[in-house]
Each structure stands twice: as C-alpha cells, then as structure tokens.
Amino acid sequence: MIAPMSTPLSLLQRLLQRPDDSPRALDDEREFSVDELAREAGSTVRNVRAYQDRGLLPPPERRGRTxxxxxSHLRRLRLIGSLLERGYGLSNIKELLESWERGQDLDHVLGLDEAILGAWNQEAPAVIGFDELQAIFGDELNDEVIERALAQGLLQFDGERINVPSPRLFNAGVELHRSGIPLAALLEHLAVLRSDTEHLAAGIVRLVVTHLVDKKGADLLPGAADLGQLAEVFMRLRPLAEQVVLVELARGLKLSANEMLGERVGEILRQLEQPR
Known part of the structure; x- marks a missing residue:
C-alpha cells in the first residue's frame, strides 16, 4: 500500500465526513438546531436550506417536527463555504461531493484529467470475443486467470460482450505471451509493476503539490482560478516525467540484465573449472 499523499484530492477526502459515518465520532454527539448550525458555520439558515435542497448538505435527523x-453537518457546511471562497460554484461543488461519495475519480471534476493523461493516453475501449481470447491464450485461460484479469481491470464483462478498457496494455500482454511468458506470470508481474509505478507517480505529484499547492495553504484545495495553472503544470510535467522514466528504465534494464546474466555466466564458468 502507498502512504496517502497530501494532495488536493486526499485533502478533500480528509475534510469530507459523511453524517451517516458509524460509529459516530465523539465530536458528532454535539447537536445543533438549524439556527445554531448556521451561526456556528458563519452562514445563514437560508443557505443551509438551499444547500439541502441542492443535495450539498445531507438532511438533519428528524425528531418529531425538529x-x-x-x-459532521458543520464540517460539510464549512467545507462548502471554503470551496465557495476558493471560487468554486455550487454546481461544481455538488459534482465534486457526489464524485467523492461514489468513490469516483476527482481529476475529471477538477478539470485535470486531460492534462494528467494527455491525449495520447486517452484510449477508446475495444471489444473482444471469448473465442478470440481462447485462441490467443489457449488452455491458460482458466477461471482463475479470468477473475484476476477482471480484478485488474484488463477485461470487463458487459452482458455478452467483453470490453478491453486499454487495448494498448492488452496488446502488450499478448505480445509478451506470444514470446513465451505464461499468462499467469504476466498478470502477477502487472500487479507489482502497477504498485511500483504508483509509488513513482506519487513522488512526482508530491513535488507539484508540495511546491505549487501547499505553499498557498496546505489545508485547502487549489482555488478554481488556480486549476488552469495547475493543469498547465501537469501538461508540461507529464512528457518530462515520461522521459525520465524511460531513461531510468533503460538504465535499470541494463543493470538487471548484466547482473542476472552475469550470475548465470559465472556459475557456468565455475562448473567448467571444477575438475572432473
């Protein structure tokens, strides 16, 4: 597991606390009327009602007519106020909160997805038939392998269709399999590769957040007006990061190949030198 980063997204995750979280924190035992809640948050009763009507603020617990x-409502209300001060509109805030509560990615809501991925990495999913999968992988395509491919998001069942979310990743796997690497070994290595890559990406994003976001307030999301600048930073950073990764990957491949093959050659030479 990768340690949580102090990124704009994880900051939002820390700030958001749903009122239905259980068990309820001790602080949540404090109760407010709508007037008290509005006053404590520096807002108005009218705003509280409006946020409830828009689905931004969960409804209160009903006790008779009260x-x-x-x-938890107070934290949510303060968060809404903070985002409004940062230049976000109510519709943007609603989309942001809904995406968080559904466990969806937030980069699209923040307008950073294209900047982070780049046009080249935005793939259109492909469709493949089960017969075609069997023809490619043969007897290695068993239930366990299919379950693992589904869990890793390499395949998705959509009714009678099988979707391939990333054709480039799938095709790379096919070529490696045709070279003689077992399918199970490829899936196992992909899990390791993803973990290592996520760790690498976390470090790169941490650089951006620490030096470009946190200096404006470590407990805040970037302002709405700052998102365009942040997107430009990611657009410039992504190809540079790719270059660094390619250079370091080539260096690592050479180092590992020499080390592993050198050990094999050394062992063979030692065996040949032994008297018979």
Whole structure:
C-alpha cells in the first residue's frame, strides 16, 4: 500500500465526513438546531436550506417536527463555504461531493484529467470475443486467470460482450505471451509493476503539490482560478516525467540484465573449472 499523499484530492477526502459515518465520532454527539448550525458555520439558515435542497448538505435527523444536526453537518457546511471562497460554484461543488461519495475519480471534476493523461493516453475501449481470447491464450485461460484479469481491470464483462478498457496494455500482454511468458506470470508481474509505478507517480505529484499547492495553504484545495495553472503544470510535467522514466528504465534494464546474466555466466564458468 502507498502512504496517502497530501494532495488536493486526499485533502478533500480528509475534510469530507459523511453524517451517516458509524460509529459516530465523539465530536458528532454535539447537536445543533438549524439556527445554531448556521451561526456556528458563519452562514445563514437560508443557505443551509438551499444547500439541502441542492443535495450539498445531507438532511438533519428528524425528531418529531425538529431537525437535529451534528458536527459532521458543520464540517460539510464549512467545507462548502471554503470551496465557495476558493471560487468554486455550487454546481461544481455538488459534482465534486457526489464524485467523492461514489468513490469516483476527482481529476475529471477538477478539470485535470486531460492534462494528467494527455491525449495520447486517452484510449477508446475495444471489444473482444471469448473465442478470440481462447485462441490467443489457449488452455491458460482458466477461471482463475479470468477473475484476476477482471480484478485488474484488463477485461470487463458487459452482458455478452467483453470490453478491453486499454487495448494498448492488452496488446502488450499478448505480445509478451506470444514470446513465451505464461499468462499467469504476466498478470502477477502487472500487479507489482502497477504498485511500483504508483509509488513513482506519487513522488512526482508530491513535488507539484508540495511546491505549487501547499505553499498557498496546505489545508485547502487549489482555488478554481488556480486549476488552469495547475493543469498547465501537469501538461508540461507529464512528457518530462515520461522521459525520465524511460531513461531510468533503460538504465535499470541494463543493470538487471548484466547482473542476472552475469550470475548465470559465472556459475557456468565455475562448473567448467571444477575438475572432473
């Protein structure tokens, strides 16, 4: 597991606390009326009602005709106010909160997805038939392998169709398999490769966040007006990061190949030198 980063996205995750979280934190035992909640948050009752109507703020707990709010509502209300001050509109905030609650990626909501991925990395999924999969992988395509491919997102079942979310990654796997590498070994190595790559990416993003985001306030999301600048940074950074990774990958491949093959050659020579 990779340690959580202090990124704009994880900051939002730390700030967001849903009122239905259980068990309820001790701080949530404090109760508010709607007037008290608005006053504590520096807002108005009208705003509280409006945010509820828009789905930004969960409804209170009903006790007869009285609505009771908790500290989790207060945190959400303060977050909304903070985002408004940062230049986000109510529709943007709603989309942001809904994406977070559904566990969806937030880069699209923040407008960073194209800058981070780049046009070249935005693939259109492909469709493949099960007969074609069997023809490619033969007897290695068993239930266990299929389950692992599904878990890794390499394949997706859509009714009677099988979708391939990343044709380039799939085709790379096919070529490696045709070269003689077993399918199970490829899937196992992909899991390791992803973990290593995520760790590498985390370090790169941490550089951007630490030096370009946190200096404006480590407890805040970037302002809406700052997102364009942040997107430009990622657009410039991505090809540079790719160059660094390619150079270091080539260096690592050479180093590992020499080390592993050198050990094999050395062992063979030692065996040949032994008297018979």
């Amino acid at each position: 609505g009771v709010y908790f500290a």
